[in-house]
Amino acid sequence: MKRKMLSLTLGLSATALAAILVLPAIAQESLLPEGFGNPADTPAPKSSPTPSPAPTPTPAPAPVNGSAPPPVAPTPGTTTAAADAGEAGEDGEEVESGGLKYDLPPGARRLLTRIGPLTPETGGLAPDAFGVRGQYAAAIMRKTSGRLASRWGQILLRRALASAIDTPATINGADLAAERASLLLRMGESTTARRIVQSVDYDRASPRLVNAAQQTYLANADPAGMCPYVPAGLAHGDEQTWRLAAAICSGLSGEAGPAGWAISRVRSSGRISNFDILLAERVLGATGAGRRSTTIEWANIDRLTSWRFGMATATAIEVPEALRTSAPYYMKGWTVLAPMTDMTNRIAAAPEAAARGVLSSEAYVSLLSAAAGEEEPSPELATRTGQLRSAFRLATGADRYAAMQSLWGAGGTPTQSYAALVATARAAAALPPGTEVGGDPWQLVGSMLAGGYDDNAIAWVPGVSVGSRAWGVLAVGLPRPLTGMSAGAVGQFSGDDDSADYLRSKLLLAGLAGLGRLDASAAASAASDLEVDLGKQTRWSRAIMAAAERREPGMVALLAATGMQGEWSDMPPYHLYYIVRALREVGLPSEARMIAAEALVRV
Secondary structure, X not given: OHHHHHHHHHHHHHHHOOOOOOOOOOOOOOOOHXXXXXXXXXXXXXXXXXXXXXXXXXXXXXXXOOOOOOOOOOOOOOOOOOOHHHHXXXXXXXXXXXXXXXXXXXXXXXXXXXXXXXXXXXXXXXXXXXXXXXXXXXXXXXXXXXXXXXXXXXXXXXXXXXEXXXXXXXXXXXXXXXXXXXXXXXXXXXXXXXXXXXXXXXXHOOHHHHHHHHHHHHHOOOHHHHHHHHHHHHHHOOHHHHHHHHHHHHHHOOOHHHHHHHHHHHHHHXXXXXXXXXXXXXXXXXXXXXXXXXXXXXXOOOOOOHHHHHHHHHOOOOOOHHHHHHOOOHHHHHHHHOOOOOHHHHHHHHHHHHHXXXXXXXXXXXXXXXXXXXXXXXXXXXXXXXXXXXXXXXXXXXXXXXXXXXXXXXOXXXXXXXXXXXXXXXXXXXXXXXXXOOOOOHHHHHHHHHOOOHHHHHHHHHHOOOXXXXXXXXXXXXXXXXXXXXXXXXXXXXXXXXXXXXXHHHHHHHHHHHHOOOOXXXXXXXXXXXXXXXXXXXXXXXHHHHHXXXXXXXXXXXXXXXXXXXXXXXXXXXXXXXXXXXXXXXXXXXXXXXXXXXXXXXX
């Protein structure tokens, strides 16, 4: 019980920082360019919206039975009409929303005209990065599954979504924040999603954002974070789910009577699984408000929902491995980022989180080190961390390189293999250039670029052969183009290409052409030889290039993500060409290079 109380305390401590949450959509099918709408297809409000610090849009559907919620869909007739409450709050008067009194002084209030924690000075994009078409941006966010092929694509999109961006006049700022955080949750970025929702004062949260709040705090295993939204949730969301939240919040306040009454009312309704009610009672028991001990049995449970994830994690209830394995992909990111999660489960989910960009190279190494420092780590983990330690510390470069190779070859899946490259990024960058690494050290340079060490990779250019895989990775990944780039060099590369349908060669050509490192005639010649059409025109290609022409890096990053959904094998080469070209044109050449290099490493 002490461990459970400690876990709950850790889970609830985030509440002091928490303010709002987001609704993650169930994973959708990968959207190819033709699968999403352009501005003409985007549903428009029925009336002309008026920008306001505190709009009041129509509520979105709420989750039922604690399951992962469906995508937040636009509601016909939603407007962004001005709210008197927001204006009154700026004048220092009390503002009511859902029965709650907001007691911050006027100077501490935050407007909805600019939302997000990252500024250009702290790594974010410019305030106008998404342009002025708010409904269009929100529609694309809703249609993006969150499962991206590119680690660097996810890192860029996370940065864009977390930026302090100006709210376009066509959308409510709280609604746009909800879409941003919802997409972050589908990407597995639970902590960044929480930062977005905390950027909006809870009394200015729209019904859409209120309904989303529950999912964000469940993803962060922080039940108490839902408490400020309970009144609005009962008014605009799924009543039974919010009644369970109300019971938990009453228990946290020491009010056992109201908590028990709310639990009984939900149970009598028959609308929510008794298992989910028992999880809520377990949280109440951990707070001391529960009247009886609760035993959790997973025998008849066939799926892990966001409610079950959040409640079980907050109270240190062990989730069966089968349920964790079959859980939606984004829950692996939630698992890794939740510090109260059992270390064994965090380590099991870490390779996918690292390969997808949820964990940085440094964070992944730190997590492995922390796990190895626990009492009696597993033999597999001890071996892996021992090899990683050798890759950093052995006396000679040859020995360090041999340790890296052991790690790279130990991955049982492509995701695990790439995660090993991510883990060794800093060790690879520190390897002396004179070390004997063979004629095609593509894993070595791929590891460096997985961590963004492109300057360190320059030293290895003299030792690679033109047309080798390492040469291709360097050709697109380095800050400066290699000399002698031609259609013939691309042909040499394709001669040793063992990928299906020469996909790796086609991606190399797409990357070089998008970066402008191959002139038009050479690109046309190579494209003819490889039978690939890089200039294919679709609604998606026109949309991303139009965003590039408008100099909207945030919109380009978002549209790039829609073109990288699924796995690398799902992505046509012309997608990579337009993504790299558009990113370069909006001033993001480094991200363009890293994405192109990653494609050649992972295909």
